[in-house]
Amino acid sequence: QVQLVESGGGLVQAGGSLRLSCAASGWTFSNYIMGWFRQAPGREREFVGTVSRSGIPYLADSVKGRFTISRDNAKNTVYLQMNSLKPEDTAVYYCAAAPSRTPTEVRSTSGRYDYWGQGTQVTVSS
Helix, strand or coil: CCCEEEEECCCECCCCCEEEEEEEEECCCHHHHEEEEEEEECCEHHHHHHHHECCEEEECCCCCCEEEEECCCCCCCEEEECCCCHHCCCCEEEEEEEECCCCCCCCCCHHHHHCCCCCCCEEEEC
């Protein structure tokens, strides 16, 4: 059974940092593209970042220079390091997984992911 469990969310002041983790179980983690998305109240889910099976990262323009995405295939975990947080980063953050045969492939479209975690709340106060 595929399972994704996010952790690391919380309340932080503007300018602060958080690191989100997403632990995967029930499948061969290294065969999957991993992604992070977020959804704020009243808004559509939006792409934050993705990392290929081989570790190639790709981030949304809105978070480039502030966020970093990485994965540890030995630990079946993907991370989202968030620095210089802004109030507009407030949202529920979800990790997602998609099987891929291509080690260098990344995906930024939510509809192309098959599995999702339950989400973790990130709140940035001004």
